Amino acid sequence: MSTVKTDQNAVEKRLVIVGVGLIGGSLGLALRAAGFQGEIVGAGRDAGRLQQAVDCGAIDRFDTDVCAAVSNASMVLLAVPMGTMRSMMALIASTLPEDAIITDAGSVKSSFAADATAVFADSLHRVVPGHPIAGSENSGIEAAREELFQQRRVILTPLAESSDDDVQRVKHLWQLSGAQVHCLPLEKHDAALAASSHLPHFLSFALVDMFAAQTNKDDIFKFAAGGFRDFTRIAASDPVMWRDVALANREAVVNVLDDYVDSLASFREQLLKGDGEGIQQMFTRAREARRNWAELVEGRAVDEADAHTE
């Protein structure tokens, strides 16, 4: 870890974070706590929130003029919604130093790569797409915390053109924040996250919206309990951010959605046939896979693995 810090401190003179919310703010806090010695500059539209980020120590200073903010950056992290990535890159292209690395924190990598290619076609060697798989129940700088990336994963999806040195610098930055960094081809990232993250969000939104349109919606909501609460927690997420994710990753999402609708059709068949054995087998396979996941990823005993009675 001390080697990482040395490398990092030697190389990264000035990190500019565009969009200092939960992710950007937490990164700033984590880097400071880990001894990062470069300057950390925030950029965005809302001076009040950026001042909050200064006050809590996430950034050293800020500029609401993004072009000015990035003008002497050694690395720029774009932590804005997917739908504004391209216009943000177009905006900063003229003032960004030639040797500054461009990385991001967006949930869809093919989309970011396309946006970066459209703007920086001639200097893609310095573009390193990234995605910290971390979140919290809250958003914004007020939710930022230095431990957010501890034991969480960050996926980098380097382009064919990305320079190895630049990939290493982005990797080191995230490692310094406490994250485990993985490299993955961007198609693989987008297909995996379409399933594990994007689809559950859309399913949850769609379920709650469908309930709200039912004639017995009052009964449904009145008697909803713990299963509903957890299943639909993510339906309270930010509509704009997730709209952008849906549009940016639509191909992979449609693929896995189609598989899911096929699964639901099979389950419906089993129900109508009264195929208890088939249903129990499916539920058992799912429970097994869910328990294995909990052991694998969360590294803990599955105390949540038993029956819910509702």
Place this chain on the structure above:
Amino acid sequence: MSTVKTDQNAVEKRLVIVGVGLIGGSLGLALRAAGFQGEIVGAGRDAGRLQQAVDCGAIDRFDTDVCAAVSNASMVLLAVPMGTMRSMMALIASTLPEDAIITDAGSVKSSFAADATAVFADSLHRVVPGHPIAGSENSGIEAAREELFQQRRVILTPLAESSDDDVQRVKHLWQLSGAQVHCLPLEKHDAALAASSHLPHFLSFALVDMFAAQTNKDDIFKFAAGGFRDFTRIAASDPVMWRDVALANREAVVNVLDDYVDSLASFREQLLKGDGEGIQQMFTRAREARRNWAELVEGRAVDEADAHTE
């Protein structure tokens, strides 16, 4: 509350709980803590677990011969899987005192009513179907706790034949345990719970099972995080209990599942058309409904209402 206790203590001489797991055990603990003075008898197959229930104070004694256990009951609570309700009632019919109330804790009320009607056609006045909407991450007597029903809802779905006095006695018992008791026609119960509880469980099982069959399942599970964790927590539930719920409530489940699949088809259309506005409207309606629910049911500020970034 003291009136309730008095009524209860005056009337319920001997409550027999068939199936002393999370629900039955918690009810025993809650009643004891609330000053219930009747005898609480456990019945089931596993003497070791029933002894555990005695040791923790959930029941006073037990009998692994269910017929013997119920022979001098004033009320019997059946807390067994839906699929075994009918055979259990048939088993105890010969020894059950004529004036003993029969109630249950099953998740589907039309099914229990049909089972009770098949067995007790001549004495339906003493049948009071009930459903405590409470659970925990764990099952079994070791997970039982006296606060389980505090601020939780119990729905009673009296039959046309159910005697008002018997309904009141069951109501008082659950109130004594700390629950809010509601009466609802059983069709309304089954339709509401098919949506708020049953469907989310089946959707969660189906999603995890579908993921486990994907060619990129290793990537999917490896990079799954908090959204997936909460969405699929209920996929680790007991397959037998939920198989029984699925079969017992299949008609209501298919109805709401069909509406859901229609919603997913609309979302798929929006995705393919790139209809960002429509998608954002749907997500926004869902977030609004989810926030309203959290305020209504959980009576707390929605600190989970903001964006998740994954």
